[in-house]
């Protein structure tokens with residue numbers, strides 16, 4: 001269901017998702033970075049006009065090394081937060097200083113490789129997008145702006161409803177948080193159904209931002225969330241592919 005945006009008005013909650021019973025079996029992440037990102041819809045490389053250190057082969061090989069380090073750290077929990085859901089726990093990355101640095105560097109490399117100009121603003125989604133959005137923004141020389149769950153931001157806000165893998169909710173952004181024409185990258189830890197990210201993207205566009213794309217640490221492939229997004233999507237790791 002595409003997200004709907006409102007001017008700080010309270011809309012009827014969307015329909016509950018039904019994906020829980022169809023969750024595929026537990027399996028470790030399959031962070032086949034290059035093959036994943038070669039698929040349709042991944043960001044094309046724009047490296048040809050870049051300085052040598054930012055050319056595609058150099059970055060791709062460093063990215064491969066970094067994602068290999070990250071792949072073993074994710075944990076899965078069955079039936080959390082509700083029956084049928086396999087919860088992907090990304091917190092071990094942040095518990096380990098070296099892995100944390102690896103993550104930020106991998107995301108930075110991706111953005112350097114993918115875009116001629118870095119974003120003006122990194123938009124992070126409440127709450128796990130706040131774990132690395134600000135650090136990535138600092139590295140990129142960009143500002144950081146939050147998308148928050150409804151009722152947490154003061155002042156005039158735009159609101160969008162959405163449905164996610166295990167629930168439904170509302171996102172808000174402050175109406176002046178992104179200036180018209182600013183280039184925006186939306187970041188979050190996980191894309192599952194894509195409902196959260198699509199709602200965030202719709203808010204960015206409503207504020208007049210130019211949506212450069214979406215960046216995630218992990219994609220739950222079987223839910224095909226990227227189909228809901230109308231800007232390039234990049235994920236470091238993938239998991240829970242149907243076997």
Ligand SMILES: O=P(O)(O)OC[C@H]1O[C@H](OP(=O)(O)OP(=O)(O)O)[C@H](O)[C@@H]1O
Pocket residue numbers: 125126127128129163164165166188189190191192193194195196197225
């Ligand atoms: O692609 P979707 O199906 O929309 O699901 C992905 C979203 O779900 C999780 O957030 P959650 O709303 O659970 O909040 P949290 O970050 O506060 O834990 C996750 O961090 C993403 O934001």
Ligand SMILES: Nc1ncnc2[nH]cnc12
Pocket residue numbers: 085086087088089164165166190192193220
């Ligand atoms: N399976 C999952 N694990 C962790 N976070 C999620 N957000 C949506 N689906 C999720």
